[in-house]
Amino acid sequence: MIMRYWxxxxxxxxxxxxxxxxxxxxxxxWGFLQTYIAQNANFFVRAGGTLIGAVILWDILFRxxxxxxxxxxxxxxxxxxxxxxxxxxxxxxxxxxxMAMSLIRLAIGVIPMTLLALYLFHFNFYGLGLPLIxxxxxxxxxxxAVGIFVSGLVLRNGLGAESIVWTLMxxxxxxxxxxxxxxxxxxWLQYVSWSLPxxxxxxxxxxxxxxxxxxxxxxxxxxxxxxxxIVASFGAFLAxxxxxxxxxxxxxxxx
Amino acid sequence: MAQHEDSEGLRRAADPIGPAAIEVVHLVKQYKNTxxxxxxxxxxxxxxxxxxxxxNGAGKTTTIAMIMGLVLPTSGRVEVLGHPMPxxxxxxxxxxxxxxxxxxxxxxxxxxxxxxIFGRLYAVANLRExxxxxxxxxxxxxxxxxxxGKLSAGQKTRVALAxxxxxxxxxxxxxxxTASLDPDTADWVRAxxxxxxxxxxxxxxxxxxxxxxxxxxxxxxIILKRGRIEEDDTPDGIIARYSRATLEEVFLDVxxxxxxxxxxxxxxxxxxxxxNERESRETVP
Numbered sequence: 219m220i221m222r223y224w225x226x227x228x229x230x231x232x233x234x235x236x237x238x239x240x241x242x243x244x245x246x247x248w249g250f251l252q253t254y255i256a257q258n259a260n261f262f263v264r265a266g267g268t269l270i271g272a273v274i275l276w277d278i279l280f281r282x283x284x285x286x287x288x289x290x291x292x293x294x295x296x297x298x299x300x301x302x303x304x305x306x307x308x309x310x311x312x313x314x315x316x317m318a319m320s321l322i323r324l325a326i327g328v329i330p331m332t333l334l335a336l337y338l339f340h341f342n343f344y345g346l347g348l349p350l351i352x353x354x355x356x357x358x359x360x361x362x363a364v365g366i367f368v369s370g371l372v373l374r375n376g377l378g379a380e381s382i383v384w385t386l387m388x389x390x391x392x393x394x395x396x397x398x399x400x401x402x403x404x405x406w407l408q409y410v411s412w413s414l415p416x417x418x419x420x421x422x423x424x425x426x427x428x429x430x431x432x433x434x435x436x437x438x439x440x441x442x443x444x445x446x447x448i449v450a451s452f453g454a455f456l457a458x459x460x461x462x463x464x465x466x467x468x469x470x471x472x473x
Numbered sequence: 474m475a476q477h478e479d480s481e482g483l484r485r486a487a488d489p490i491g492p493a494a495i496e497v498v499h500l501v502k503q504y505k506n507t508x509x510x511x512x513x514x515x516x517x518x519x520x521x522x523x524x525x526x527x528x529n530g531a532g533k534t535t536t537i538a539m540i541m542g543l544v545l546p547t548s549g550r551v552e553v554l555g556h557p558m559p560x561x562x563x564x565x566x567x568x569x570x571x572x573x574x575x576x577x578x579x580x581x582x583x584x585x586x587x588x589x590i591f592g593r594l595y596a597v598a599n600l601r602e603x604x605x606x607x608x609x610x611x612x613x614x615x616x617x618x619x620x621x622g623k624l625s626a627g628q629k630t631r632v633a634l635a636x637x638x639x640x641x642x643x644x645x646x647x648x649x650x651t652a653s654l655d656p657d658t659a660d661w662v663r664a665x666x667x668x669x670x671x672x673x674x675x676x677x678x679x680x681x682x683x684x685x686x687x688x689x690x691x692x693x694x695i696i697l698k699r700g701r702i703e704e705d706d707t708p709d710g711i712i713a714r715y716s717r718a719t720l721e722e723v724f725l726d727v728x729x730x731x732x733x734x735x736x737x738x739x740x741x742x743x744x745x746x747x748x749n750e751r752e753s754r755e756t757v758p
Contacts, residue, residue: 222579222590229581229620292579300576301636304541305594306567463545463559466504469538469575 219307219315223289224322237285237323241277241331246338248273268427269397270341275353275423276396277328279416280387282361283368285323286316287383290369294377303468309459313452316369317362324358349426352437353419356444360415361387363447370451370458376467396420415440415447493552494519494644494676495540500549502535502700509535511700512549517678517693519643522670524687524708525680526720527697528728533680534575536697537646540678541571554644567595571646572637580622584613584632587621588639595640607635611665627658634662638669645669647679651686659683663690684721694720696727703727 227233248269293299302312332343344350368386372379393407394416400408411417418440425433462468495517502510510532517523525533538544540551542559551558556565578587585604592600608614611631616624621632630650637645647666651659663686670677681687687694688708696704696711704711704727708720715723 219590219594221586221593222582225582225586225590226579296579297575297577298579300543300573301578301591302594303543304566304569304571305591306563306596307594308563460545463543466502466535466538466544468543469534 219312220318220322223292223315223319226292227323227326234326237281237327238330241281241327242334244273244277245270245331245335267341268424270335270339271343271346271423271427272396272420274328274332274335274343275357275419276391277331278324278354279357279361279390279394281324281327282320282358283365283387284383285320285327286362286365287368287372288323289316289319290365291372291377291380291383294372294380299373300468309456310452313366313455316365320361320365321358346423346426349422349432349437352434353423356415356419356437356440359441359444359448363444363451364390366448366451366455370455373455374458374462374465374467390414390416393417394420399424413443415443418443492519492555493517494521494554495678496552497536497540498550498552500536500539500551501547502532502539502544503547508700510539510546513697513700513702514549515695515702515705517676519676520670520674521692522666522677522679522690524691524694525678525697526682526684526687526694526724527703531697532700533697534573534648535700537571537573537648537678537680541569541646542566567640568642569644569646570595570637570640570642571648572633572650573646573648574652575648578621578629578632578636581620583620584617584624584635587632588635591636592639597640603639607638611635626653627655630654630658630662634665641673643673643675645675645677647677647681649681650679651681651683659686666690684719684724688720696724698727 293302335341335343346353364387368383371382393403393411394414395403395411396416400411400417400421403411418436422433422436422440425431425436493516495515497516498514500510500513501508509530513532513536525536527533535544539546540553540558542551542562545559553565554568556562558565582590588604588607589600592603597603608617611634613628613631613635616628621629624632630653634650637647645666650666651662654662666677666679667690669675677690679687679690691708694704694706694708694711695702704714704723706714711723712718712720715726717723717726
């Protein structure tokens, strides 16, 4: 299955370009904004890199989910899902292939983005060191959990539900406190925020860049919630797949 | 009707008591207010070719989809190659394959890439040799490195057929396999099915609107109407019972509700299905 998506990527330069286009645009826009703020505010001089770091981490989260879901949608667009469902391919194998593809697509999109951030804004994303591994793993796990759930929705409801693929992650953006600390939120909303694994990552990143402290406790909480989310999303995917079989939507898959 | 001259084929069609490739028992599929399949039962003997006929919305595709496990029945059960579907589909899916107008092959991938991927999904041994064999048998070599989306309808059908045969299936489910093909290509494809059945002793279930095709290929014909089995016999048996010359004439009789002579000299009138009801079943939910 990974080969199937790899062949597809290599056969289509717009698909490859699209992987890099938005991350590059994001890092340029936010990088210049941060440069402007840093020249005018002492706090941001001290917290140099938090904005651009947040942009890159957010893109890992968003692009990770998108990479997963787009590979899934390619099967819907190609009307190939029936072939796969009729083959000996197990749902878990299909999902594992989509996860691998999300990593490949992410690498194609985010690595040039980080190099650009280094070149233009002197922000060395890899300078975050080992904590970066914890940040990355937690974000990618969340992106897969959302991707699995959204793919199940599209499977059940057809391409009419396609827009969820593009929009659902943005609903997390304000709550996951990508660009500001959790304390900014109203007290009651902070509980919601702390129930989302990415919140711990973005808080952890700010702790690292501002206070120069790696908060392992935050990463542990994030990992625990992620584990529960992935199990729940896989269960939801199987339930939605069964519902699609009851409904007959695997035959059509249209609007 | 070359197959009907084969006494073994006739025996298999008339005597489906042996090991069944497909067994369908009291199968029902209800979509909200539409009963797509309404309590049908049949057994299909291994090594036979069976035609599943019926007008649009008669329940052919839904029945095949339930046999494949793509659609869950509302009630009743399906067994394929001795295993209940979809509960034990893992034991069966590698031994069967299908071709349907409801699915395509990825368009941007070349024919070779597509076959290579499906070959791996089906864990085909000696895949390179198998693809070369299929390319030779199905005359794919001229366009095997061309993207699937740039092929003609006939070429695409041959590629879909190659995919359906990649794992040398014991059971082949075909939904309108020659639709939209020119007569020459369609004839060529039918000949290939005959050869494949003969050389692999495979079972084929064929849904088609092409009566000539069904007469030529099938040992047995099941005609569905409004989700129910209207007829189930050899093509010759059905044609004789309706006192018609061809299966096409029988099909029109069934579809239009004309009288059928039964063996007791009586006739029964098959009510004609209102077009609006038929239309309501044509769309798969």
